[in-house]
Amino acid sequence: MRFVGPPTLRLIWINFVHLFMVSLLPFATAWIARTQLASSPVAFYAGLFVCIDIAYNVFEREVLARADATQVSDGMRRMARRRSLGVLASFATAVLVAFVAPRLGFGLICGALILHLRPEAAPGTGLVRSFMDSTRGIVKDRVHRLRKRSRSGFTNR
Amino acid sequence: MPEEKTTADRLAAYSDAVFAVIVTIMVLGLRAPDQPAFSALWPLWPTAISYAVSYLSSPLFG
Numbered sequence: 662m663r664f665v666g667p668p669t670l671r672l673i674w675i676n677f678v679h680l681f682m683v684s685l686l687p688f689a690t691a692w693i694a695r696t697q698l699a700s701s702p703v704a705f706y707a708g709l710f711v712c713i714d715i716a717y718n719v720f721e722r723e724v725l726a727r728a729d730a731t732q733v734s735d736g737m738r739r740m741a742r743r744r745s746l747g748v749l750a751s752f753a754t755a756v757l758v759a760f761v762a763p764r765l766g767f768g769l770i771c772g773a774l775i776l777h778l779r780p781e782a783a784p785g786t787g788l789v790r791s792f793m794d795s796t797r798g799i800v801k802d803r804v805h806r807l808r809k810r811s812r813s814g815f816t817n818r
Numbered sequence: 819m820p821e822e823k824t825t826a827d828r829l830a831a832y833s834d835a836v837f838a839v840i841v842t843i844m845v846l847g848l849r850a851p852d853q854p855a856f857s858a859l860w861p862l863w864p865t866a867i868s869y870a871v872s873y874l875s876s877p878l879f880g
Contacts, residue, residue, distance in 0.1 A: 677877060681870075681873055684841060684845055684873065685845075685848075687845050687846075687848070688845070688848040688850055689850075691848075691849075691850035692850035692851065694850075695850050695851075695852060696852075696853075696854035699854030700854070701854050701855050701856050702854055705856070705859075
């Protein structure tokens with residue numbers, strides 16, 4: 662979200678549709694709870710996640726199209742896109758599986774959500790990595806200086 | 819302490835909060851059916867339409 666400048670009408674609508682579908686999650690959850698993981702409610706729940714994820718993919722594409730190469734690298738873009746499509750495929754599979762084995766379908770949804778939370782695929786990792794690299798550089802430099810100092814017998818303090 | 823200048827941000831934040839509460843109340847009003855079948859969703863169409871229209875209207879006034 663921080664990569665976007667002023668919001669366009671298109672972005673506002675995508676966000677609106679996404680939030681509308683997210684707002685239906687409590688309903689789907691209540692239906693699953695009331696029917697104790699029956700197949701139709703779980704399929705409905707997974708289908709809702711498919712819709713939410715399609716809106717999310719469109720939103721992500723829109724946001725990444727606006728971010729320039731210095732903010733998000735090509736590799737990171739590819740990884741984010743691949744992860745989002747993978748999650749979408751898992752949700753779609755969960756819809757089909759839910760008709761046969763609702764509990765397994767529910768497990769697939771959980772797995773897809775965990776995939777969404779995978780930190781190494783999240784945007785912003787580049788920043789963490791550069792921070793780690795610079796920290797490593799500083800530590801190496803310190804160690805090198807200390808070694809030099811100990812070799813010279815702490816004479817040049 | 820110098821008095822802070824009042825901006826429209828304060829109004830926008832208040833409107834967002836009120837609409838968030840309204841959407842929450844609307845969501846709580848959606849009752850899930852007892853039967854575990856898709857056919858049980860059909861009788862809910864008036865609720866679904868009114869919910870969608872109310873949801874659509876909330877940002878238009880926001």
